[in-house]
Amino acid sequence: MPKTTPFLWFDGTAEQAAEHYVAIFPHSQITSVSRYGPDMPFPEGSALTVEWSLDGQPYAGLNGGPDYTFSEAISFQIACADQEEVDHYWTALSKGGEEGPCGWLKDKFGVSWQVVPARLPELLGDPDPGRAQRVMQAMMQMRKIVVADLERAADSVPA
Numbered sequence: 001m002p003k004t005t006p007f008l009w010f011d012g013t014a015e016q017a018a019e020h021y022v023a024i025f026p027h028s029q030i031t032s033v034s035r036y037g038p039d040m041p042f043p044e045g046s047a048l049t050v051e052w053s054l055d056g057q058p059y060a061g062l063n064g065g066p067d068y069t070f071s072e073a074i075s076f077q078i079a080c081a082d083q084e085e086v087d088h089y090w091t092a093l094s095k096g097g098e099e100g101p102c103g104w105l106k107d108k109f110g111v112s113w114q115v116v117p118a119r120l121p122e123l124l125g126d127p128d129p130g131r132a133q134r135v136m137q138a139m140m141q142m143r144k145i146v147v148a149d150l151e152r153a154a155d156s157v158p159a
Helices: 014-024 083-094 119-124 128-139 147-155
Strands: 007-010 027-035 047-054 057-063 073-079 104-106 114-118
Touching: 007 073, 014 027, 014 047, 014 057, 014 083, 047 147, 073 104, 083 114, 083 147, 104 128, 114 119, 119 128, 119 147
Parallel strands: 007 057, 073 114
Antiparallel strands: 027 047, 047 057, 104 114
């Protein structure tokens, strides 16, 4: 099966973004940087393309200019084992960016991420529809997902 690689268009910050991401995710590295040469549309020596991997998942970035920008229509989901991982990724990726609802954020480069604890889909898939609904309602009030608050909502007794 062919491998797919997310390819992101940046306005001059692809190399900085890659450096930022590999510093946050374990087992990650920048694997390649190509640079603009003379008589090209951007300063000679600045990054043209950057390739990196985040825990084995390849990514690529292009410094293509201001023509295209990121939107929430595309995001990267981080499946977190526990609250400690949620806190780590939320704090690191939202710094300088923008917190959104329900575990979504935009980082300082405008890339959207979903920081999702493993417990969330378990609770949303509870066979008791009342528990699942209470979890959904609690999540809808959150920015960063807090597992203890989801569990409290699931176990609360309806009035």
